[in-house]
Amino acid sequence: MKILMIEDNKSVSEMMQMFFKKEGWDAHFAYDGEQAVQLFNESPDEWDMITLDLNLPKLDGMQVSAEIRKISPTVPIIMLTARDSESDQVLGLEMGADDYVTKPFSPITLIARIKALDRRAKIGGKITDHETVSDSATKEEEKFDIDTGKFQLNSKTREAYLNGKQINDLTPKEFDLLRTLAQKPRQVFSREQLLQLVWDYEYYGDERTVDAHIKKLRQKIEKVGPQIIQTVWGVGYKFDDTGADES
Structure with missing residues (x-):
C-alpha cells in the first residue's frame, strides 16, 4: 500500500x-496543505490511502480534502483531527473524507482503520462514459450481483447503475452504504444498524456520520436519475427504486 500522510507534526x-x-507499506509525508496538494497532483493514481490532519499551515485539512476530491473522487481519505467536535467531524465527511480519527490516537487504532478502509477500496476498472450497461455486462467479470431491472450493482468492479447510467465517483464508504441498502430493498435500516454493517468498528453512537454519507450519496444518485435512497422519518433509511422509472 502507498500512503500519503499529510501531517505538520x-x-x-x-x-x-x-x-x-x-x-x-510505502509511506510518504507532506507537512503543509499546499505541499500535499502538489504532491498528490503529481501522481494521483499512485496513492492507495491518504491520512489528512485537519489543522495544517497554508491550506487546512478541509481545503486539502476539497482539492484532492477535485482530482480524485475515490481515493480513500482518513481525516485526523484534534477537535472533539461533531460539527467538525461531520463537515470533514461532507468535504470528502471517508473516515476520521480523533487525536490523540493510538497508532494501532489508525493502522486498523486504514486496513478496514482499504478492504473496501479495492476498485476494479471503470467503463467509459460512452459505454452502456449492456456493453459492460457482456464481460464475464462484470456480471451484476444486484439487479432490480432499474438498478444494477457489481461488487467486484464497484460500479452501480440507475436506468442504465453509471453513478459516478462513489467513495468506498458511499459504495458500501449503497450496496448494504440495495441488498435488501425496502427494508428500513436504522443509523445504528448502518454504522455496524458499513463501518468495521465502534462509532460510539455518532449517527451523524451516516447522515453525512447519505447526503453525498444522494447528490451523486440525483445526477443520473430519481432518488432511490428514502428517509423513513424517526427510523432511518431504505433503498426503494419502485418509482425510479426513467423519465
Missing part, C-alpha cells in the same frame, strides 16, 4: 513511519 509522522514500515 513531524514527531507524529516519524512515529507512524515506524508502524507503516512494519506493515510493509
